[in-house]
Amino acid sequence: MARKPGASLTRAQLVIMEPPAKTGAKPGARLATVKFQFNPSTLALSKNTEWRRNPSRMAEEASMPEFVGSGPRTLSVDVLLDATATHDNSVEIRVEQxxxxxxxxxxxxxxKKPASPWVRFEWGTSKTTSFDGVLSNLSVDYSLFDVDGRPLRARCSLSIEEAGAYVLGQNPTSGSREARRTHRVVKGDSLPQLAWREYGDATAWRVIAEANDIDDPMLLVPGVELLVPAMEDAR
Known part of the structure; x- marks a missing residue:
């Protein structure tokens, strides 16, 4: 559809926000907004699902796949930064942002809870490509320089991975809504690793194992949701 006469062109931008203050909360205050001079020509959106099959040597055909879970959305976008006509005459300021x-x-x-900012790519009324996430990858290619070596033009490739909120559970004994929560297993997870991330103590993996009837702490199936007990249960 052609743009209406007199209508202004909507510019894409990246909003950088404080990470959520607690599990399940929304992002915090806005830290910065990086406005792009040129809108991207393409956007790449991906989302994967996990399936599991139980092979059988007696079956003539492949076994039916069992749905395990879905992964987060990932948005990949390339943007061009050009400072040849700006007052600062350098793209480094926006790259630093x-x-x-x-x-x-x-x-x-x-x-003492290090966390990177959450980000959101915004471009007009687009919804499928606008979601809260974290910047999982950033690469910058400088292609034009001033006589003093300052970069004047750069192409930035960004990958934003959706950061979904954990599901809050309820402890049936205490009634506290924050007493328990769930964690969706991803490839490479292990119970000691999860216990270290949750409690700061890798040896507390037994608490999570008992809550989920797990025998092998190193063998976790991607996509499965694990119940993570409250901190006091791990002590």
Whole structure:
């Protein structure tokens, strides 16, 4: 559809926000908004699902796949930064803003819970490509330089992985809504690793194992949701 006469062109932008203050909460305050001079020509959106099959040597055909779970959405986008006509005459300022989305925020460091900012790619009324996530990858290619070596043009490739909120459970004995929660297993997970991330103690994996009737702490099936008991249960 052609753009209406007099209508302004909607520019894409990346919103950088404080990570949620607690599990299941929304992102915090807005830290910065990186406005792009040029809209991307393409957007790549991907989402994967996990399936499991139980092979049988006696079966003539492949066994029916069993749905395990779905992974997060991932948005890949390339944007062009050009400072040849700007007053600062350098693209490094905007690149630095993007780089800050890859390191823990000062607020999270102050609370001794390091976490990188959450981001959201916004472009007009688009919904499928606009979701809260984390910047999982950023690469910058500089292609034009001033006589003093300052970069004037850069192409930035960003990958944003959807950051879904964990499901809060309820402890039937205490009634606390934050007493338990669930964690969806991803490839490479192990119970000691999860216990370290949740409790700061890898040896507390037995608490999670008992809550989920798991015998082998190293053998977890991707896509399965595990019940994570409250901190006091791990002590």
């Amino acid at each position: 993007l780089l800050k989305a890859c390191v823990p925020t000062k607020k999270s460091l102050a609370t």
